[in-house]
Amino acid sequence: MLDIQNIGINFGGLRALDDVSFSVGKDEVVGLIGPNGAGKTTMMNIICGVYRPTEGKMFFEGNEITRIPSDRICRLGISRTYQIPQPFYAMTALAGVVTAVLNGKKRPHMCFSDAGLEASYYLEFVGLFSKRDELASNLNLYELRMLELARALATTPKLLLLDEVMAGLNPVESERALEMIWSAQEQFGVTLLWIEHVMKIIMKAAQRIVVLQYGKKIAEGPPEQIVRDPRIIEAYLGGKH
Amino acid sequence: MVKFELKRDRVLLRWGIEKYEWCIEPRYWRNPVIGVAILLVLPLFFYSYPHLLTMLTTANLLAAIAIPLSLQILGTARVNFGPQFYLGIGGYTAALLNLHLGWSPLFTLAGTIIVCGSISLLLSPITWIARGLYFSLITLILPLAFLDLTYQFGDIFRGEVGLFGMSPLLDLGRVRWNYLSYYYLSLFLMLLYMLTADKIGRSRFGVSLAAINENEDVARMMGINVSKYKVFYYVLPSILTGVVGWFIVHTFRSFAGVTYLPLEFMLKILFIVIIGGRAFVYGAVPGAYAVCVLEEGLRGFGHVSHWIFPLVLIALIYVLPRGEGLWGLYHKRHPRDYFPKLHVRRE
Numbered sequence A: 001m002l003d004i005q006n007i008g009i010n011f012g013g014l015r016a017l018d019d020v021s022f023s024v025g026k027d028e029v030v031g032l033i034g035p036n037g038a039g040k041t042t043m044m045n046i047i048c049g050v051y052r053p054t055e056g057k058m059f060f061e062g063n064e065i066t067r068i069p070s071d072r073i074c075r076l077g078i079s080r081t082y083q084i085p086q087p088f089y090a091m092t093a094l095a096g097v098v099t100a101v102l103n104g105k106k107r108p109h110m111c112f113s114d115a116g117l118e119a120s121y122y123l124e125f126v127g128l129f130s131k132r133d134e135l136a137s138n139l140n141l142y143e144l145r146m147l148e149l150a151r152a153l154a155t156t157p158k159l160l161l162l163d164e165v166m167a168g169l170n171p172v173e174s175e176r177a178l179e180m181i182w183s184a185q186e187q188f189g190v191t192l193l194w195i196e197h198v199m200k201i202i203m204k205a206a207q208r209i210v211v212l213q214y215g216k217k218i219a220e221g222p223p224e225q226i227v228r229d230p231r232i233i234e235a236y237l238g239g240k241h
Numbered sequence B: 001m002v003k004f005e006l007k008r009d010r011v012l013l014r015w016g017i018e019k020y021e022w023c024i025e026p027r028y029w030r031n032p033v034i035g036v037a038i039l040l041v042l043p044l045f046f047y048s049y050p051h052l053l054t055m056l057t058t059a060n061l062l063a064a065i066a067i068p069l070s071l072q073i074l075g076t077a078r079v080n081f082g083p084q085f086y087l088g089i090g091g092y093t094a095a096l097l098n099l100h101l102g103w104s105p106l107f108t109l110a111g112t113i114i115v116c117g118s119i120s121l122l123l124s125p126i127t128w129i130a131r132g133l134y135f136s137l138i139t140l141i142l143p144l145a146f147l148d149l150t151y152q153f154g155d156i157f158r159g160e161v162g163l164f165g166m167s168p169l170l171d172l173g174r175v176r177w178n179y180l181s182y183y184y185l186s187l188f189l190m191l192l193y194m195l196t197a198d199k200i201g202r203s204r205f206g207v208s209l210a211a212i213n214e215n216e217d218v219a220r221m222m223g224i225n226v227s228k229y230k231v232f233y234y235v236l237p238s239i240l241t242g243v244v245g246w247f248i249v250h251t252f253r254s255f256a257g258v259t260y261l262p263l264e265f266m267l268k269i270l271f272i273v274i275i276g277g278r279a280f281v282y283g284a285v286p287g288a289y290a291v292c293v294l295e296e297g298l299r300g301f302g303h304v305s306h307w308i309f310p311l312v313l314i315a316l317i318y319v320l321p322r323g324e325g326l327w328g329l330y331h332k333r334h335p336r337d338y339f340p341k342l343h344v345r346r347e
């Protein structure tokens, strides 16, 4: 579905990504892990067309998407959440999702108030229906994350990119968030590319894991193999434990 | 193939796979009707004071400049510090076409729209490349540069004196009737702009506008073609502002760059936008009337007004709710969002 080929990018003198290649198949859950500053978010920004890669190519469902702007990427069926939530703070929760409904995939015969109805469905799904008229600036971190999920789902993505959804959530909340992501995958049939720092969760969730370090891919494989790989224990887990 | 459907509380418009809706529930009409009625009756009290009628006409025109500016600030997510640039272009285009080629007001209107449209289209890429201070500086300099041009090419623009003797839009034969008719025409123009801005604000384009104003990158990721929106919301308000210039030319029948292009005029517009409420186009009307009345009231103080005027405005800004202005006082019980609450209707 998504095919990343030899992506590299420079920020000034910094080589943020270097020759990274991997792919994501349909209905797969792929985890992207690595220490802080490894270039995971940068990878996501490149896929979404926020940054242009210095070299390399990307394909989505057979079409090249290397130099395509974000809005067209979105309409092709890729959507994302942000590591630091970026809601529309001065808009109500419902209005934020309505934006995504009206501008994501072209929905025939949908006027403004129909979009409100459709958007409320996504809000209900993530459990925020009762907060629909709250300004996003009044929501807490968990609710913001869920709002972002609703907004991302409302553009009807085929591939959903999740950037550290669990960061900053307490165990109960992350359990609920995990449930939510599972049912989203089930109900909406999305493929997930999932960046996560909480190892326990990503090891449970992902079918395949890609490990980045200093902008290079150092390993790829199923979770069982990754946890046993000595290089990764040293590079990633070793530093922390 | 366009199809209309009339429902109990709304008009539906279908066009291919598109569907638009216009809510026509009478309970939403009360306040607009009261507001418009006040504005319609107001000049009748001032019938024998032409200078007050001129003041009210000016207020309408200032509001008609501030409304597109609000729309532009939202749609491009940038503050244009020189909206009067297009006022100048529109005015001079209309005046020159009328004086030298003898075009009637209707044709000069078309000319104004075309000239303002093409110039703003040519300049619109600055909304892509320039952000924040750079955009403000560029837009600030444009009208001043144009003012310079009106002096340099004095034989065309007649710098200090300006152009005069353009044909009137309407001539009822009596001076007072003319003043009154100009008030109503300017009111009509302003309400037309208001209706346009209001319709945009309450539609699907309004949410996209608000999203762009909040965060361009995220808006783009939601599938909004931000570049296209920014061009549109740079060009449309520019044309609307140019049309105000055309209106001034054919009603006041004189037009000089020195009146409209300098910084002071722009400050007045920005103050209206700020006091009126940044995100609410309706605020432009009380804002414009407040500024005009203030200006008229302080006229007797001579030079002092240069100081009092900004001070009073600063005090007002300080007292009024942040970013919501006069309109915010009326609107303050509602959450501060860019458009009325969305109601989820289940059928």
Ligand SMILES: Nc1ncnc2c1ncn2[C@@H]1O[C@H](COP(=O)(O)OP(=O)(O)O)[C@@H](O)[C@H]1O
Residues within 6 Å of the ligand: A011, A014, A016, A034, A035, A036, A037, A038, A039, A040, A041, A042, A043
């Ligand atoms: N826009 C940018 N300009 C310059 N450097 C950047 C930019 N974005 C990210 N970087 C750098 O790229 C590296 C990778 O960052 P990031 O992708 O955010 O890491 P993480 O894996 O923690 O998400 C970091 O060293 C960061 O400082």
Ligand SMILES: [Mg+2]
Residues within 6 Å of the ligand: A040, A041, A042, A083
């Ligand atoms: Mg990151």
